[in-house]
Amino acid sequence: MTQDLFALTEFFAGGGLARMGLGPAWTCLFANDISEKKARVYRANFPEHQELCVQDISEVQPGMISGRATLAWASFPCQDLSLAGNGKGLHASRSGTFWPFWSLITALEGEGRGVPIVALENVGGLLTSNQGRDFAQLLTVLVESGYRPGAMLIDAAQFVPQSRPRLFIIAVKHDLDLPEELLCRPGARSPWHTPAISQAYERLPESIKRAWVWWDVPAPVMKVGSLRDVIEPEPRGVPWHSEAETARLLSLMSPLHIAKVRAAQASGELHVGTVYKRTRVEAGVKAQRAEVRFDDVSGCLRTPVGGSSRQLVLIVDQGKVRSRLLSVREAARLMGLPDSYRLPESYNEGYHVMGDAVAVPVVAWLERHLLRPLAHATMSIAL
The missing domain is CATH 3.40.50.150 (Vaccinia Virus protein VP39)
Known part of the structure; x- marks a missing residue:
């Protein structure tokens, strides 16, 4: 053609x-x-x-x-x-x-x-x-x-x-x-x-x-493709969270979700997951929760409106847990774009383009x- x-x-x-x-x-x-x-x-x-x-x-x-x-x-x-x-x-x-x-x-x-x-x-x-x-x-x-x-x-x-x-x-x-x-x-x-x-x-x-x-x-x-293939070892513009920040993220998980993390730790193997923070109603009270998935599929990318809508990466390797924001290049890969696609320097602008x-x-x-x-x-x- x-x-x-x-x-x-x-x-x-x-x-x-x-x-x-x-x-x-x-x-x-x-x-x-x-x-x-x-x-x-x-x-x-x-x-x-x-x-x-x-x-x-x-x-x-x-x-x-x-x-x-x-x-x-x-x-x-x-x-x-x-x-x-x-x-x-x-x-x-x-x-x-x-x-x-x-x-x-x-x-x-x-x-x-x-x-x-x-x-x-x-x-x-x-x-x-x-x-x-x-x-x-x-x-x-x-x-x-x-x-x-x-x-x-x-x-x-x-x-x-x-x-x-x-x-x-x-x-x-x-x-x-x-x-x-x-x-x-x-x-x-x-x-x-x-x-x-x-x-x-x-x-x-x-x-x-x-x-x-x-x-x-x-x-x-x-x-x-695998979610592991999407993740950058050291991405630009999104630093890894401190241990305290990761601990805070884990504290927001319900028993069901923290059990997923503990199981990944116990395996001793590499697990790549993604996390969204969501507001849930529990016993009639609104509570912020962090929900993780380890099924090799990312959650749906959305435009960033407040921190809770930004997707996070959770890496569990040999029992150690690390977390950070999903990078814009990773978001672009999740949308099926080649790495030759040119992205803006601004995190919010790039994530907004991908989420929409x-x-x-x-x-x-x-x-x-x-x-x-x-x-x-x-x-x-x-x-």
Whole structure:
């Protein structure tokens, strides 16, 4: 396949990880993000391109977008849809930025520059937000605009040692002749069509169900890397905790979690774990707890809002316990990025870019098995 065969527009682009996953078969006509801090990271990794527009999505006009894209990718903000967020839904200030994005897509359609494939990425909480009404409303807008949507819930842990389930809605224009090999017959199929997807589908109006597509994407068979391979022996910018700091961290663990640490110590072997601090209600009282996992999978990276949301590394080796923050390079590796990816000097800025991003290998898998075949299919219709 030749490079730059298909055209892409990337919205809520962050550090460009969706673009990284899509690879060299796609040329980016336009990219947008509101954050100048993220834009600096984007430009550092795509220095020869000038298509990035740093502006509120509601202020972007169709005339700013050149040409005609085959795919529009939008990883719109999840804070109002996440189970860990505020739960205000699709009409709140951050997740509600989907609507000006969609206004742009419909405006391009009105100019004769309609986009045949739209990919939306967000958290699984979109399926149940406002009792499923947000998901249904979003799909209704897609269908009324002439698209056929289908959804998959993909956990990045199938590709990298990080637990990161994300919802992917792939919608195509209704007149696109869909290749049979891309469709599940007769319906849902694991692993991507989870019970949550099936339940959300059952709640949809019949008009949406008629337009729905069950996408058939194979499960990966490659070996997922080890968490040990991600960890840097001596990372930059994140010093190891003192013995007192590590003891304080262990004191925040419940008996269940401290037992995991003691078992790792007793084994005398090397164990690499990750820790999040969380607020739990115990006997009616809120208490801060540190929760550790030694299953060779990191917890889901999140944007840093206060110290409790920063993921920690816990190393147990020959009975000794050490702890520190997860480094930004380690976070980038957990997102599937090569070490050649350029990161900012600021810890918070780098961690923020990674916590808000989409895992690169997941996008690459979708590109190979669904988006690229669909892009080829668009070449057979009159656009």
